[in-house]
Amino acid sequence: MQLEDRVAVVTGAGSGIGRALAQRLAAAGVRHVVCTDLNGDNAAETARMIGARASAMPLDVADEAAIEALIDAVEAEHGGIDLFVSNAGYGQRGGLDLSTEAWQRMMNVHCWSHLAVARVLVPRMTARGGGYLLNTASAAGLLTQIDSGPYAVSKHAAVALAEWLAINYYDDGLRVSVLCPQAVRTAILGESVKDASTRQAAGDGILEPEVVADACLAAIEEERFLVLPHEEVATYFQRKAGDYDRWLSGMRRFKARLAGG
Numbered sequence: 001m002q003l004e005d006r007v008a009v010v011t012g013a014g015s016g017i018g019r020a021l022a023q024r025l026a027a028a029g030v031r032h033v034v035c036t037d038l039n040g041d042n043a044a045e046t047a048r049m050i051g052a053r054a055s056a057m058p059l060d061v062a063d064e065a066a067i068e069a070l071i072d073a074v075e076a077e078h079g080g081i082d083l084f085v086s087n088a089g090y091g092q093r094g095g096l097d098l099s100t101e102a103w104q105r106m107m108n109v110h111c112w113s114h115l116a117v118a119r120v121l122v123p124r125m126t127a128r129g130g131g132y133l134l135n136t137a138s139a140a141g142l143l144t145q146i147d148s149g150p151y152a153v154s155k156h157a158a159v160a161l162a163e164w165l166a167i168n169y170y171d172d173g174l175r176v177s178v179l180c181p182q183a184v185r186t187a188i189l190g191e192s193v194k195d196a197s198t199r200q201a202a203g204d205g206i207l208e209p210e211v212v213a214d215a216c217l218a219a220i221e222e223e224r225f226l227v228l229p230h231e232e233v234a235t236y237f238q239r240k241a242g243d244y245d246r247w248l249s250g251m252r253r254f255k256a257r258l259a260g261g
Contacts, residue, residue, distance in 0.1 A: 004029035012088030014042025016186030020209035061113035087136040095149035110154035130173025179227040
């Protein structure tokens with residue numbers, strides 16, 4: 001997809017990857033970018049940083065009705081949405097100790113929000129001849145997140161949904177990319193590189209959000225499905241597919257090393 005004169009929406013645009021993506025999209029020539037975030041003030045700050053071709057709206061992506069209302073409002077004011085970036089996310093440690101509600105909240109934000117967008121936009125995009133969905137998942141969606149069961153599961157679900165959309169609607173003009181980075185310098189990474197969660201993700205380096213945003217734009221222009229700013233993830237994914245039991249054994253050893261400090 002060529003980005004010039006397009007209408008784009010970015011969720012989680014108040015900081016980190018979302019803010020960098022909104023800025024890069026504006027620099028690439030989109031006609032208008034709508035910056036959304038649970039923190040409306042942060043989204044508004046991103047829009048101010050961009051200038052006249054940006055606006056901001058608060059959005060809780062866990063609220064399906066709010067997603068539908070936002071899409072309707074954007075299309076009423078700016079015309080059909082060409083690119084929707086489902087980027088909002090958060091981290092939470094834990095697993096079986098967490099409540100079902102905690103697991104469900106992470107599924108709502110990391111996967112069902114992508115589904116809510118697709119339910120509204122895919123019919124509209126395909127009726128107009130096509131459109132683009134960029135969904136942020138994580139390397140955890142291809143591999144795992146040792147210290148967070150709901151993060152690993154919800155990110156796997158996000159990748160699976162993106163795959164399904166890419167298969168079933170390609171011939172109707174829909175294009176889909178899924179972003180699967182490791183550590184990026186965002187709020188999710190946490191303040192310390194000493195905890196196990198961060199050390200798992202940061203083994204191949206911590207990327208700046210702008211580097212990740214550039215990788216996303218390149219994938220959109222090439223209409224490439226997987227966006228892997230950390231190239232090592234492709235190798236790990238191949239090893240996992242090549243010998244799943246060996247990969248699991250290696251991850252158990254990795255977990256033990258992380259626990260040892």
